[in-house]
Amino acid sequence: MLRKLRILVLGSLFILLALIVLSMTSVRERISGLDGGNPTGPIWFVTGIEYDLLQLELELKNYTLGRSGPEDVNRRFDILWSRLIVIQKGDTAEKLDRYQVDRTVLDSLFAMLKANDSLVVSLPQQIAQDSTVRDFLDKIVTYNSPLRNLSLDVLQASSRASKIRREELADINTQSTILTGMVVAAFVVLGALQILETAQTKRSLKEKERLLRDATAAGVAKSQFISVMNHELRTPLTSIRGAVTLLNAGAAGAFPDKAKRLLDMVQKNSEQLSLLIEDILEIEKLMAGRFELRTEIVDMGALIADELPNFNAYAKASDVTVVLNTQTDGALVEVDTKRMRQVLSNLVHNAVKFSRPGNAVHIDLTQSADEVVIAIADKGIGIPDDALPKIFDSFYQVDSSDSRNTGGTGLGLSIVKNLVEAMRGNVSVTSQVGQGTTFYVVLPVASVVAQSNMQAAE
């Protein structure tokens, strides 16, 4: 939000600056358009004509008085002529057109000069006795007053133009002031945005700090809880289990059948409770990364085969058999044997738990160039598709319509996943409701692990 606003303000700022530059350029142009003091402007030339005409008049008079020669008259005549050409050409003519002054007097003067050109060019060294020069002089004199008027007209037009320009300049000045004000305002807004953003950053930093504090507090609370579980729950539970075991073993003499059944129930449930506590402590350790793997290279086929009797002993109670199908020799993996047994046990127990009596759980061991795959398949109730992604989450249990109490803690698969991943492997699952479920544990072949370790060390 602030970001967008800032971009908006910055954009406006650029536009404003562009406008200011434009108006400055315009000011420069208009100032240069003012003719003040410029000796090459129209006023200069028009008054110049006046001056040159007076000079010609003076020179002619001097000539008639014998004080100057015909070449002097010619010079003055030519200068006036050249001046008349100047105001008919180039920028000066353009400006005079713009002023819209009546220039007929200039045209008339030029025509008069042309009419007397031959007279001037052929002025004799001695003063001519006829009246032609006098007539010419008289004609020249008649232009003095109209030229003066023209000068005044041009001066007026020029100052009118100047006045308009000055007014325009004043307008531009006002515009510039407003624009500058807007720029300042834009900068103020930008500054305010900056401050706001800084404040917000500070606030979110504080929030993060608070969250961190809370998280730390939660962490502390959790470890306190774990500690309570460990000491305040497990210790008395161990006593209870010990006592019940002793009672069941007849340490206090024989019990009536009804009391024996109740004692069994106590024993079974306290063991279940003990299992839950062990699992919670286990997952806590795994989550916190506070566990050590003692890895060694083992033959997975041999390891499973070694465990197989235990699995079958457990499965027998559910009337399920566990079948091992090893399709590979020397499936070497680098694992923590104790943890690997835990993983297998967890998965096989699950498979057994969800199998129907009389069915078999199949363990298939296969191997590719760089992977060893253990597939544990049951023909049980299956897992619905929507539950599949969650089964590795802690405390997640599929809401089964099967009335059988499976007695899980909901932590087993989470523990499996964490352990397998710690051993550089991965766990996945495929399932079909009513058909059964297959878990796959994929582990890198030991040599590959060794190789990648070497690469990592380089």
Next chain:
Amino acid sequence: MKHLYLAAALAFALPATGFTQDILSVIGSDGSPVKTYSMDQLDALEQTTYVTKNPYIDDTSEFSGPLARVVLADAGQDMPDGAQLRVTAINDYKIDMPLTDFLDYDVIFATRRDGETMSLREKGPIWIMYPISDHAELEDDAINNRLVWQLKSIQVVE
């Protein structure tokens, strides 16, 4: 009427002054003449020609004549840093201009416009010309004021 046109044509065709008459004076800082030039003498100096516009003509023209700095050097005129020149025209126009203009730009004392000498009526015989078309910065009123026509004399004043 006919002879009038003839006379007018004659007046335009004729140079304002002869080729041997002095038309330009270079004046020293103390006011004493350093050297004077006739059209022949100016023509004898190395000539520079360019086509340029200027605010006193329509369109463009080709101007030629010696470079101003060449004339000053030929006259043996010192050209100290920061010197000002006082330029005077036959029509009594006077203006002071910086000498650096002559050093920074190919300013010429134009004696020909489109290959023809210029009469007094055509702003001759000498018109100070700047290569305006080649340098945009010369399109300036201050420079326009220095395009002195009917040039008569030039003096280093400081």
